Amino acid sequence: MKLNGPVKPMNETYTLGPLQIGPPCCDPEPLIRVDNLSLYYGVKPALENVSLDIYKGCITALIGPSGCGKTSFLSVLNRMTDMIPDCRVSGKVHFNGRDLRDLALDVQGLRRDIGMIFQKPVPFPLSIRRNIELPLREHGISKQAELNDVIQQVLQDVGLWVEVKDRLESSALALSGGQQQRLCIARALALKPKVLLMDEPCSALDPISSGVVEDLIQRLRGKYTVVIVTHNLAQARRIANYAGFFWIRDQQRAGCLIEFGQCKQIFEAPAHELTAAYVNGSRG
Amino acid sequence: MFKNVLTTVLIWLTALIVSGVFVWLLSDIVIHGLPRLSWAFLAEAPKNAGRSGGIGPIIISTLSILLVAMVTATPLSLATAVLLSEFTENDSVIGRLVRRSLDVLAGVPSIVFGLFGNAFFCIYLGLGFSILSGGLTLACMVLPILIRTAEEGLQATPDDYRLAAAALGMSRSATLVHLLLPSAAPALIAGLMLGVGRAVAETAALIFTSGYVDRMPDSLLDSGRALSVHIYDLSMNVAGGDTNAYSSALMLILLLLIINSIAMSLAKQWLHRDIVLYE
Ligand SMILES: Nc1ncnc2c1ncn2[C@@H]1O[C@H](COP(=O)(O)OP(=O)(O)OP(=O)(O)O)[C@@H](O)[C@H]1O
Ligand SMILES: [Mg+2]
Numbered sequence: 001m002k003l004n005g006p007v008k009p010m011n012e013t014y015t016l017g018p019l020q021i022g023p024p025c026c027d028p029e030p031l032i033r034v035d036n037l038s039l040y041y042g043v044k045p046a047l048e049n050v051s052l053d054i055y056k057g058c059i060t061a062l063i064g065p066s067g068c069g070k071t072s073f074l075s076v077l078n079r080m081t082d083m084i085p086d087c088r089v090s091g092k093v094h095f096n097g098r099d100l101r102d103l104a105l106d107v108q109g110l111r112r113d114i115g116m117i118f119q120k121p122v123p124f125p126l127s128i129r130r131n132i133e134l135p136l137r138e139h140g141i142s143k144q145a146e147l148n149d150v151i152q153q154v155l156q157d158v159g160l161w162v163e164v165k166d167r168l169e170s171s172a173l174a175l176s177g178g179q180q181q182r183l184c185i186a187r188a189l190a191l192k193p194k195v196l197l198m199d200e201p202c203s204a205l206d207p208i209s210s211g212v213v214e215d216l217i218q219r220l221r222g223k224y225t226v227v228i229v230t231h232n233l234a235q236a237r238r239i240a241n242y243a244g245f246f247w248i249r250d251q252q253r254a255g256c257l258i259e260f261g262q263c264k265q266i267f268e269a270p271a272h273e274l275t276a277a278y279v280n281g282s283r284g
Numbered sequence: 285m286f287k288n289v290l291t292t293v294l295i296w297l298t299a300l301i302v303s304g305v306f307v308w309l310l311s312d313i314v315i316h317g318l319p320r321l322s323w324a325f326l327a328e329a330p331k332n333a334g335r336s337g338g339i340g341p342i343i344i345s346t347l348s349i350l351l352v353a354m355v356t357a358t359p360l361s362l363a364t365a366v367l368l369s370e371f372t373e374n375d376s377v378i379g380r381l382v383r384r385s386l387d388v389l390a391g392v393p394s395i396v397f398g399l400f401g402n403a404f405f406c407i408y409l410g411l412g413f414s415i416l417s418g419g420l421t422l423a424c425m426v427l428p429i430l431i432r433t434a435e436e437g438l439q440a441t442p443d444d445y446r447l448a449a450a451a452l453g454m455s456r457s458a459t460l461v462h463l464l465l466p467s468a469a470p471a472l473i474a475g476l477m478l479g480v481g482r483a484v485a486e487t488a489a490l491i492f493t494s495g496y497v498d499r500m501p502d503s504l505l506d507s508g509r510a511l512s513v514h515i516y517d518l519s520m521n522v523a524g525g526d527t528n529a530y531s532s533a534l535m536l537i538l539l540l541l542i543i544n545s546i547a548m549s550l551a552k553q554w555l556h557r558d559i560v561l562y563e
Contacts, residue, residue, distance in 0.1 A: 083450060085373070111453035122448035125467055134462055135452040184448075192453065 016157050016219035031056040031102075031195065031225050032077060037091035039072050039081070045254035046072045050091075052196070052244055052260045059217065059226045061236035061263065063278070064246030069255030070229040073246070074197045076100070077227070078114040079107050094196075095271060112139060115188035120198040121174035121180035128164055130184060131172045132190050136266060139191060154186040158216055178209020189224075196220065198228040202235065233279060237267050245275045310537075315327035317534030320527055326535070330498050334514065339532055341500035345415060346484065346539070347506025348501065349494055352419020353483050357426050358476065365434035370460060390428035397425045406493060413507040418494025422486060426479035433478060437462060437471025458495050473551045477544055484540060487512040511536045 030053035037052075039047040047069040054060050062070045072081075079100065081087045093100040100110070124131050132151050141147060151168070155161040158183050164175070172183055181201060190194060198217070202210040218239050220226050230236050236243055243266040247258045259266060259275045270276040330340030364382070372379040401421030411417045436507035441464050449459040465472070487510075496517065509517075515532045518525035 030423055078451065080447070080451060083447070108453040108455060116451040118444070118448065118451075120444065122442075122444045124445060124448070124463055126463075135449075138452075138454045138458050187452065203552055 006174060014218075016223065028053070028055040028058070030054065031095065033077075033092075035093040035094070037076065037089070038078060038087045038092060038234065039075075039090075041084070042086050047251055048249070048254045048256050050255075050257045054227055055242060056225050057222045059221055059228060059239055060240040060242040060243045061240035062227065062229045062245065062246060063231070063236050064255070064258075065248065065278075066231075067255070068246040068248045070246055071138040071199055073256070074116070074227065074229060076117055076122060077195070077197055078111050079105075080116065082107065094203045111195055112191045114195040114197060115191060115193040115199040117181070117184055117188060117196065120204050121177060121184050123175065123180045123183055125171065125173055127169045128172045128175070128183065129168040129222070132187050133144070135187060136190055150190050154190045157177055157189055157219075158182040158186040160186060176209065178205050178212055181205060181209070181213055185213075185216065193224065195225045195227065198226065200229050200231060203231060224236060233267075234282075237263065243267070245270075245272075245278060247274055247278075313530060313533050313537065315555065316527065317530035317532075320531040321534060325531060329500065330447060330514075330528075332465060333525070334498065334518050334528055335522060335524050336528075338516065339511070339535065340386045341498060342509050342511055342514050342532070343535070343539075345494070345501055346511045348415045348504065348508060348511055349418045349422065349490070350480065350483055351534070352504065353422035353426065354476070354480065356420060357423040357430055358480065360423075361427055361434055362472075363429035363447055364431045365438055366460065366524045368431070369435045369438040370456070370464070386428040386431055389424075390432070393488075393490040394425060394486055397421055398492035400424070401489060402492040411505065413493065413495035413497075415501055415508045416504045418490045419504075419509070421489050422557075423484045426483050429478045429482065430475055431474025434468070434472050437468035437475065440471065441467045469551060469554065473547055477547060480543055480547075481540060484536065484543075485512055486510075487516050491516075511539070 032054035034053070035051050037047060037050040038045065046213075050073065062073065064070055074274075075081050075084075076093060077095075077100070083087055090102060095114070098105065124134065126134065129151060132154065133147055136147060136150060141150070152161060155164065160179060163179065172180065175183060181204075185196075185201075201217070202213050205213060208211055214235060217226060217228065221241075228236075228240070240263040242261065243263040244260040245258045245266060246255050248254070249256055259270060259272045261271075265271075266275060267279050270279060296515060325338040326343065327340045329341055330339060331337030368379055398421065401417060401424070405411045405417040405420050406413060411420075445463050445467065446459060449463055450456075454462075490510050490513050492508060494513075496509055496513065497507040498509045498514070499506075501508040511532055515536070517530050518529035518532065
């Protein structure tokens with residue numbers, strides 16, 4: 001069941017390997033197990049009773065209407081919820097066999113393992129080189145030769161090396177939106193994460209750059225575990241192995257998971273009528 | 285139609301009046317002050333109560349007072365601003381308390397600072413009339429400006445930086461040192477210059493603290509006369525001191541310009557090394 005052949009002529013500026021298209025990918029091996037997760041902002045519930053498994057090496061897409069808690073769900077996984085005052089999380093989230101909600105957990109180490117990409121690219125107002133170097137130095141890598149190697153490696157991984165290798169010292173803010181987003185992905189990859197959380201990574205980009213970033217995400221498959229939130233159903237269908245459909249329960253305005261399964265099944269044979277209506281575009 | 289024309293004319297008129305006043309003031313000082321200005325004037329000690337001679341010791345005293353004030357006030361204000369903007373909630377009790385007291389402090393007339401400085405630094409701490417007392421008093425006086433500008437500069441840095449840095453596993457202190465402070469640097473420098481401007485122009489607070497003595501100071505515990513005090517003395521108390529008052533005023537303006545441009549170029553170099561805001 002492996003679809004592994006290169007569908008496009010291999011673009012030699014990438015070093016992540018050939019594009020893999022479409023679901024499913026491999027035998028499911030859960031890397032993150034979410035069990036009965038609920039999340040509250042103050043007293044207002046934003047997510048209730050979400051249970052799902054994130055499978056290793058696969059791309060999992062989260063879809064659903066605005067405000068149903070997709071971003072909140074992602075921020076539980078790398079404990080960004082810590083930064084929001086009076087945000088409360090209950091339930092179990094296991095990563096690598098440890099409870100993520102453990103207060104004694106090394107959060108900085110966790111965020112190194114589970115990286116996050118935001119909707120709007122956030123390059124730091126530093127040079128392209130410093131953008132990647134700064135977090136690396138923070139994690140204790142300080143030999144210049146080693147840093148240079150990692151910088152070149154990750155920039156090649158995201159297909160940015162050829163475009164920027166002559167201006168590593170100039171401002172990252174001068175890059176185009178798509179280049180900035182790829183730089184942010186490179187910056188996250190430099191920390192050698194196991195999981196990448198992406199919150200609508202293409203929605204602030206033009207169609208061409210969006211396509212480039214989408215290709216890049218597909219190349220991450222197998223080497224990284226990717227969880228991506230997207231409002232672009234066609235994109236979810238193209239790239240994801242698994243898909244989860246979130247919805248807002250009408251009474252409490254709390255988000256919940258309606259259906260989770262292989263992407264193909266969610267889009268072609270949804271078990272729930274809400275899912276069917278949403279993926280066919282008649283609701284949401 | 286008529287309303288539009290009227291508004292335009294009024295706006296231009298105000299702009300013209302404001303810049304006219306500034307030009308008139310400046311040219312008055314330059315015309316009267318420039319003829320006496322020379323290297324000798326800058327180096328010599330004042331003679332005959334300042335009617336002749338130069339302002340050498342006075343420049344030294346001014347710079348020393350300024351140095352004491354800024355060296356004390358800058359780290360204090362930076363620390364407070366960081367505390368206010370990064371480590372307290374906007375509506376927390378301590379945040380509100382500190383902000384409120386700063387606003388009150390900023391509105392206190394400088395003569396009150398002078399009396400306070402005299403009572404506290406000169407008498408209570410036993411520093412006497414000295415450059416140290418004057419500098420510390422000025423530090424208290426510019427603290428509110430420095431803190432508020434630094435805090436605003438820090439709060440103006442996008443929250444996205446804090447989130448993205450946290451998502452990369454960076455600690456709050458590293459984020460502060462490597463990202464937030466450098467991004468806020470232009471605002472910090474601007475605040476610093478505002479503080480220097482106020483400190484260098486201060487007269488009332490210094491009369492009671494650093495004193496009148498126009499000799500060359502031997503140490504920070506010596507009394508020293510600041511340029512602004514010198515100008516005040518020459519124009520109010522010394523008959524025939526007007527020309528030298530003008531020259532001293534011109535020197536004061538030049539001093540500010542020089543400090544400003546040095547700070548700007550230092551900031552630029554620093555920014556260029558650490559942070560690249562533009563191509
Ligand atoms: N920091 C916060 N404080 C209070 N409420 C919040 C906060 N962040 C999100 N919410 C609320 O939680 C609910 C879920 O928000 P969330 O951002 O997770 O939705 P989303 O699915 O990502 O939406 P979108 O597709 O628009 O990005 C919303 O009702 C939102 O108003
Ligand atoms: Mg969202």
